[in-house]
Amino acid sequence: MKIVVLDGYTANPGDLSWAPVSGLGEFVSYDRTPPGETVGRIGGAEAVMTNKTPITREVMAACPGLRYIGVLATGYNVVDVEAAREMGVTVTNVPAYGTPSVAQHVFALLLELCHRVGYQSQAVAQGRWQRKEEWCFWDFPIVELQGKTLGVIGYGDIGGRVTDIALRFGMRALVHSRTEKPVPEGARFCGLEELLANSDVISLHCPLTEENRGLIREETIGRMKDGVMIVNTSRGPLIRDEDLAAALVSGKVSGAALDVLSQEPPRDGNPLLNAPNCIVTPHVAWASKESRQRLIEAAGANLKAFMEGAPINSVAG
Numbered sequence: 001m002k003i004v005v006l007d008g009y010t011a012n013p014g015d016l017s018w019a020p021v022s023g024l025g026e027f028v029s030y031d032r033t034p035p036g037e038t039v040g041r042i043g044g045a046e047a048v049m050t051n052k053t054p055i056t057r058e059v060m061a062a063c064p065g066l067r068y069i070g071v072l073a074t075g076y077n078v079v080d081v082e083a084a085r086e087m088g089v090t091v092t093n094v095p096a097y098g099t100p101s102v103a104q105h106v107f108a109l110l111l112e113l114c115h116r117v118g119y120q121s122q123a124v125a126q127g128r129w130q131r132k133e134e135w136c137f138w139d140f141p142i143v144e145l146q147g148k149t150l151g152v153i154g155y156g157d158i159g160g161r162v163t164d165i166a167l168r169f170g171m172r173a174l175v176h177s178r179t180e181k182p183v184p185e186g187a188r189f190c191g192l193e194e195l196l197a198n199s200d201v202i203s204l205h206c207p208l209t210e211e212n213r214g215l216i217r218e219e220t221i222g223r224m225k226d227g228v229m230i231v232n233t234s235r236g237p238l239i240r241d242e243d244l245a246a247a248l249v250s251g252k253v254s255g256a257a258l259d260v261l262s263q264e265p266p267r268d269g270n271p272l273l274n275a276p277n278c279i280v281t282p283h284v285a286w287a288s289k290e291s292r293q294r295l296i297e298a299a300g301a302n303l304k305a306f307m308e309g310a311p312i313n314s315v316a317g
Helices: 038-042 057-062 081-087 099-115 117-125 157-168 192-198 218-222 241-250 289-307
Strands: 002-005 026-029 047-050 068-071 090-092 149-153 172-176 187-189 201-204 228-232 253-258 278-280 314-316
Touching: 038 057, 047 289, 057 081, 068 289, 081 090, 081 314, 090 289, 099 117, 099 157, 099 201, 099 228, 099 253, 099 278, 099 289, 149 157, 149 192, 157 172, 172 192, 218 241, 241 253
Parallel strands: 002 026, 002 047, 047 068, 068 090, 149 172, 149 201, 172 187, 201 228, 228 253, 253 278
Antiparallel strands: 090 314
């Protein structure tokens, strides 16, 4: 079987081995595939893997030998799954590989909002501590998480892990999700309105749909507590950038920590890049070496199962 990886750089920029996949057949990996070159690179391959390179109905029609598409991610909106079903092409994704890494990043962001460790270290390097008469100094509020309420929107694997960690910090948790599931002691399910009104911190963990696009906007921010903090490691378009930026300027939102933006990479003019009390990281919550290793191993296991006639993690086919 010929196997083509269209955009392998983000999963493996060179610090890992493709062996779990490459050992299954004739293998070629491209760091990235420019628009217009997808069909040529797939060629006669039976199996293709993609992260962000779109595989459309037209691409599949132009590659009649294609039997399998492995998405190197949990979200699979880059593939026209309806067309894949019609054409008998199996599509798989990789769920849950990044859960520990993303949950850890959520609290790295939240703790930075609460303690500004980077800012404090820079202040010391600038000599500000040395010039003080007192034995300590700070010039912004330091926030303690114990006793605060975390609102978790979306309760899949990551939302569940974040809830567990929050409870260990002594927080309470309100959870809102499309499907109600059991939650640990100290957490409870509630409606979105109750969560917005009563959360000190809101963390987003839901998939992007047309229904929740712009979930965090002027209207919903207005129903939140004054001084709420917002964390997003899910999908950028869940937030309306200009509305969150305005709320940061006014102080309605005391801080935001975002690993995703509505356009990635961001272009000039995104108001969140220069908004006060806004931390932005470049979509790296998932990207620990351990997480990426799990991703490649799971991608290989998905393809191997398909080759053996018993597909796993199928979203089409």
